[in-house]
Amino acid sequence: MVLPEKTIERLSKYRRVLITLKYDQKGYIYSHELANLIHITPEQVRRDMMLIGYSGTLRRGYEVNQLIEKINSIIDGNTVQNVALVGIGNLGRAMLNYLQNKNRYLKIIACFDNDQNKIGKMCCGIPCYSINDASTHIKELKINIAILTVPTTAAIEVSEILIKAGIKGILNFTTIPLKVPSNVYLEEYDMITSLEKVAYFTQFIK
Amino acid sequence: MVLPEKTIERLSKYRRVLITLKYDQKGYIYSHELANLIHITPEQVRRDMMLIGYSGTLRRGYEVNQLIEKINSIIDGNTVQNVALVGIGNLGRAMLNYLQNKNRYLKIIACFDNDQNKIGKMCCGIPCYSINDASTHIKELKINIAILTVPTTAAIEVSEILIKAGIKGILNFTTIPLKVPSNVYLEEYDMITSLEKVAYFTQFIK
DNA sequence: TAGATTGTTAATCGATTAACAATC
DNA sequence: TAGATTGTTAATCGATTAACAATC
Numbered sequence: 001m002v003l004p005e006k007t008i009e010r011l012s013k014y015r016r017v018l019i020t021l022k023y024d025q026k027g028y029i030y031s032h033e034l035a036n037l038i039h040i041t042p043e044q045v046r047r048d049m050m051l052i053g054y055s056g057t058l059r060r061g062y063e064v065n066q067l068i069e070k071i072n073s074i075i076d077g078n079t080v081q082n083v084a085l086v087g088i089g090n091l092g093r094a095m096l097n098y099l100q101n102k103n104r105y106l107k108i109i110a111c112f113d114n115d116q117n118k119i120g121k122m123c124c125g126i127p128c129y130s131i132n133d134a135s136t137h138i139k140e141l142k143i144n145i146a147i148l149t150v151p152t153t154a155a156i157e158v159s160e161i162l163i164k165a166g167i168k169g170i171l172n173f174t175t176i177p178l179k180v181p182s183n184v185y186l187e188e189y190d191m192i193t194s195l196e197k198v199a200y201f202t203q204f205i206k
Numbered sequence: 207m208v209l210p211e212k213t214i215e216r217l218s219k220y221r222r223v224l225i226t227l228k229y230d231q232k233g234y235i236y237s238h239e240l241a242n243l244i245h246i247t248p249e250q251v252r253r254d255m256m257l258i259g260y261s262g263t264l265r266r267g268y269e270v271n272q273l274i275e276k277i278n279s280i281i282d283g284n285t286v287q288n289v290a291l292v293g294i295g296n297l298g299r300a301m302l303n304y305l306q307n308k309n310r311y312l313k314i315i316a317c318f319d320n321d322q323n324k325i326g327k328m329c330c331g332i333p334c335y336s337i338n339d340a341s342t343h344i345k346e347l348k349i350n351i352a353i354l355t356v357p358t359t360a361a362i363e364v365s366e367i368l369i370k371a372g373i374k375g376i377l378n379f380t381t382i383p384l385k386v387p388s389n390v391y392l393e394e395y396d397m398i399t400s401l402e403k404v405a406y407f408t409q410f411i412k
Numbered sequence: 413t414a415g416a417t418t419g420t421t422a423a424t425c426g427a428t429t430a431a432c433a434a435t436c
Numbered sequence: 437t438a439g440a441t442t443g444t445t446a447a448t449c450g451a452t453t454a455a456c457a458a459t460c
Contacts, residue, residue, distance in 0.1 A: 002407075002410055003406075004426075004427070005403070005426095005427095006426090006427065006428090007427095008402075008403050008406050008407075009396075009399050009403060012396075012398065012399040012402040012403065013383065013396065013399060016381065016398070030440095030441070030442095031441080031442075032441090037383070038383045039383050039384075039385050041428085041429075042441090042442095043428080043429065043430075043431095044427095044428070044429085046441095046442065046443065046444085047427095047428080047429095047443090047444085049442085049443085050442095050443060050444070055442085055443080056441085056442060056443090057436080057441090057442085058434090058435055058436045058440080058441055058442055058443095059435095059436055059440090059441075060441095061441075061442085062442095074406065075402050075405060075406045076405060076406075077409050081405055081408065081409075083401075089300075090299060090300040090303050090304070091300040091303075091304055093296060093300070094295075094296040094297040094299070094300035094301075095300075095397065097296050097297075098296070098297055098397060098398075099397060099398065099401055102398050102401075103398070103401075103402065103405075105405070106401060106402070106405055144408060145401075145404055145405065145408055147401070168408045168411040168412065169404040169405070169407065169408030169411070170404070171400055171401055171404050175222065177219065177243070177244045177245050178245075179245050183411055183412055184411065185404060185407040185408050185410075185411055187400055187403055187404045187407075189395065189397070189400055190215075190218075190219065191301065191304060191305065191395070192218065192222070192304075192305065192308050192309070193215050193218040193219060194377055194393055194395055195289075195305055195308075195309075195312060195351075195353070195377055196214075196218040196281050196309060196312070197211070197214050197215060197218065197393055198351055198375040198376070198377050198391060198393045199281060199282060199287055199309075199311070199312055199351065199375070200209075200214050200280065200281045200282075201208075201214075201375065201391040201393075202287065202350060202351055202374045202375030202391050203283050203287075204208055204391075205374040205375070205389055205390065205391055206374065206389055210450075210451070211450095211451095212450090212451065212452090213451095236416095236417070236418095237417080237418075238417090247452085247453075248417090248418095249452080249453065249454075249455095250451095250452070250453085252417095252418065252419065252420085253419090253420085253451095253452080253453095255418085255419085256418095256419060256420070261418080261419080262417085262418060262419090263417090263418085263460080264416080264417055264418055264419095264458090264459055264460045265416090265417075265459095265460055266417095267417075267418085268418095
């Protein structure tokens with residue numbers, strides 16, 4: 001029923017490159033072509049197709065539009081999910097710009113901060129509310145996903161507020177590892193760790 | 207010789223939490239305590255310690271300062287690596303603020319852009335050069351790691367410039383999957399994929 | 413000593429890769 | 437048909453978890 005994490009990550013990438021192909025009027029694509037676009041192997045593409053129950057044709061490969069639709073139905077389940085961005089610092093603003101309008105089923109419809117200068121105004125086209133009123137707004141606006149870009153010192157406190165307010169999915173960009181109850185899905189990304197990983201593996205180059 | 211990717215990621219996180227403990231004057235830490243701090247199991251901590259060849263004592267656990275030093279010697283190899291940030295947009299600036307001065311062995315000493323208004327000036331305290339002069343500066347300044355935050359349309363072209371200039375490690379924040387030769391280490395982070403992953407798994411909650 | 417902790421081997425789990433039959 | 441491609445099973449690889457002896 002639930003697909004593997006890595007398959008979901010690849011489906012997200014397949015879809016993105018397929019959408020550009022769609023506009024190129026390309027109707028069909030072979031597993032090795034799709035594989036090349038994201039630099040993986042054709043076997044892996046076919047395995048993913050198998051896992052999601054999508055079949056191609058032997059002669060022409062996979063039908064681009066149908067595959068996009070199939071991925072839509074899996075990742076988004078054909079239902080809109082509302083998203084809030086929490087913490088309008090440098091990083092928050094950058095993420096807001098970057099992630100907006102990338103997926104019509106994922107709508108960033110609110111942001112939260114504790115700065116009086118931001119509260120009540122629009123930020124990158126999105127209304128900004130006080131973190132103190134988060135619970136009310138999250139329930140009213142039916143927001144179930146939060147992107148967390150607050151300063152590390154506020155991370156735990158704010159995550160608890162969000163969880164109490166009914167948030168079901170958190171994308172944590174702070175460098176504080178969070179602990180969430182089992183009825184919340186947590187995805188963490190630690191950019192310092194990423195950079196240090198590059199530093200480590202770069203030592204072995206040449 | 208080369209440690210597993212996942213172990214390196216955890217070492218990076220261990221070090222970060224250990225540094226705060228150090229200032230709390232805590233001399234020793236048990237595997238279950240360190241595990242709790244980053245929400246993993248004590249077995250995994252001990253396995254990582256084994257892999258890096260670091261021993262604790264049965265009575266008191268692991269010596270905090272020594273362990274920090276050990277991780278320093280692994281991740282940074284006790285040598286400074288110079289880093290450039292390429293692409294001073296919203297995301298680039300945010301990353302620059304975020305990643306600066308986080309590790310004394312990883313020095314962000316230059317940034318590159320193609321905007322005449324930025325070239326020749328300082329950006330977040332770092333000198334900004336023209337991407338056209340990247341090769342010269344990268345060689346002169348002995349930069350071997352690049353953080354890529356250019357717009358997607360420029361990603362491939364710029365990555366090729368960097369690789370030709372001798373960059374050995376790339377942290378790619380663009381949503382274009384890159385292909386690099388085997389003498390370059392590539393780490394990619396795709397935030398759209400992260401968000402879509404949260405969207406998918408959140409559907410199964412409750 | 414008894415209890416708690418480390419270090420390490422074995423077992424399991426998850427993901428990727430290899431191999432190949434089926435078929436257009 | 438011959439060649440190329442898909443779909444799927446088996447094999448392998450890598451990472452985590454379980455189990456437990458050693459020991460302070």
